[in-house]
Amino acid sequence: METEYDFSSIEQRWAKEWASSNPWAAPRVPDPARKRYIVTMFPYPSGDLHMGHVEIFSIHDAIARFARMRGAEVLSPIGWDAFGLPAENAAIKRSVPPRKWTYDNIAKHRWSMERLGFSFDWDRVFYTCEPTFYRWNQWFFLRLYERGLAYRKEAAANWCPNDKTVLANEQVIQGRCERCGEIVLKRYLTQWFFKITDYADRLVDDLELCTGWTERLKTLQRNWIGRGQGAEVDFRIEGRDEPVTVFTTRPDTLWGATFFVLAPEHRLAEELVAGTPQERELAEFRRQLETLTEVDRTAAERPKKGLFLGAYAVNPVNGERIPVWVGDYVLLEYGTGAIMAVPGHDERDFDFARTYGLEVRVVIQPPGGELDGATMTEPWPHEGVMVNSGEFDGTPADRGVEEVTRWLEQRGIGRAASGFRIRDWLISRQRYWGTPIPIVFCDRCGEVPVPDDQLPVVLPDDVDFTPTGEISPLATADEWVNADCPRCGGVARRETDTMDTFVDSSWYFLRYLDPRNDDAPFDPDVVAAWMPIDQYTGGITHAVMHLIYARFFQKVLLDMGMVKDPEPFPRLLNQGMVTMGGKSMSKSRGNIVEPVEAIERYGADALRLYMLFSGPPEQDFDWPEEGMTAIGRVTFPWLGRVWRLCEESRATLDDRPQQAAKADDELRRSVHRTIEVVTRDFEELSFNTAIARLMELVNEAYRYRSAGGRNPRVTRELVEALLLMLSPMAPFLTAELWRRLGHEHPIHREAWPGFDEKLVAEEEVTMVVQVNGKVRDTITVPAEVDEREMLRRALASPKVQAHIDGREPSKVVVRPPRLISLVVAR
């Protein structure tokens, strides 16, 4: 027997054994009834792991290990999201090639993961910066291209002057670069997009299938996609043949449209003014807008500016002639870039109308109100009854929306439609360390996709990757850029932008299932056997980036017939952030806490347990200033208690008599009750309470021993159940003690303990007696006590008598066997 818990040598020995044998390899194809695919968002390798990683991997690993013990065939893979900006930035700063920097960090990550005992299937590891992975990014790009889902266009793009690349909308947070915080500028560039807007409806609708998502996350995604339901209406412009369509969520207010507004950048605007006195004014108007950043242009209090174009539109519902303006509050990218303005019932149109002296007309009267367009000081954007609207007068506005839409459809001048806030996904990046886009530009054939059999387009190694902001670094690699046109064999140049790294993370979880496939991204049959992911874990920070892109990808693959599930991760646990002083840990803030010190001082088990015990997984965890010493006060001493309990039980396992004392019996009951509750805690991913229950059990075992309890069979049962339940959270200590108990079979292959129903059922319970809603006494009663007996015992209590004071209860509520509530008149 060893009284000293020598965590360091124990953990290092087991870590070494596991690293060399990969005990957690999963089968290629699982038994469908028993499969559990459990994935945690793969890390980006900058530096070592930090405490956020430790928390999420500890949660993930507890889930995986628990599932295995319950008889599931578990796949718990890991890989690295290895392309991306930080590698380049670090490389520029220290003149180390990005590849080397990345691989060095992956080595650190892997060492820490093994040292922390995470039970990943190491046979399936891959890095996204390897051609064997990214060639399939290129392959998918070509499939999207064939379907018209990947396209190139000139548009105003978000440009980060610090990172010298464009960004997707999702990577711009309040006008600033998600990565570096720099204010984002607008630049007109020709860029590649994925047509995620084609899937916007499905991305909203299928949130219904994400049953294991929090409301919070679903709201985030709904807000981001921003679906507005309404109608499209066709307006004729005087002197032009083809109509102009507008989008509105309020077709019921159509009769109140008193002018028509185009986005300043709208093509139609320049066509309308061509050759008129307004031509120069419009050019000037546009020039002034261009100097504004997105932040300034959308600033809330900025007064609206507009310009009358001298043209007129015709309102299709009443034939009225209304002036056409451009207005800086109308966005080209939303809806059709053109609106019907209803100043009586829209905040922005009202402001604009008052600024330029345009007519305000009331077509919705609020209940009891008598609005007057000439004198009202604010619009009425709420419900009411339609007026001045021809045959619809008297219709309530909410019903009017539907009825007018139907009416428009019958006349062929409008139709039901949705507008979306989400924009197509801009995937081009003017940086080096990413997947080359498999397109060449031929002088004769133009834009030509690289044929499948010429993939991968390998990222060249010796490139000056310093971003200049003018051209992509790859453009300087002449030898690489110059290529033969796949179509005509003539002179051509490669596309020099690389793909957003979120392309990699949009399907990496499918590659784990067939990681060495050289003929296809994956075998659809293998994927069908493992998918969908049974439990996904990761941070909330990816709510509108990774988690939307990956869902989009999955739906494209569904349409291609490559996968069978509409949603990749119907069950998702968003663990909270690990912060310090309320701020998220980041390199630039210098508040990153790495796990090495904790592992050295207290061990991996103590650290893992500490992260799990600190609160529910989805809650943020503020790492305390004295976090290190907290581990030394909270979980480390308790592991010592477990150690001593088990080792001492081994020393006294032999010669004691085995009479069934009452204390022995009680302890056995506690063991079985703990198994019942802890099992439920694991199922609900409530690891903090699971640990609390195990602590209680250990406390009870100590009390039993200090009261002289020594029954070897009871002690053994307790110790074994304790180790089994603790093993998913503290794998090293439990593996060691399990072996010391004499087991040949490793604990991680043991079955999760079951409990005896008869032992869990209680013989005696504490009955609570309430008088007028207040607890006045607690009485121990047999579990099968009946209502009459409960009343008899309650009334026999002197404490209860003191409060009812001889009066007859006017009402008695009995909830056998735990509660009786008496009501007496005061």
Added chain:
RNA sequence: GCCCGGGUGGUGGAAUGGCAUACACGGCGGACUUAAAAUCCGCUGCCCGCAAGGGCUUGUGGGUUCGACUCCCACCCCGGGCACCA
């Protein structure tokens, strides 16, 4: 402005409408020790009281109920998302 999430001891946190404050940290006391550490055993929401006991308490105010941290209504505060999106 719209939409989510949250508010419980000194601290992290626990509670299918049924003993609020489990478990743990911290604090206080005791045992062991020449002593300290480690370990083991107790006590620890607030107020009144010598005590027995009583009163109060889950952001605030109301409501439903025999009974509310939990359900309903209104409000306050904190965190997050969206926001000139027609």
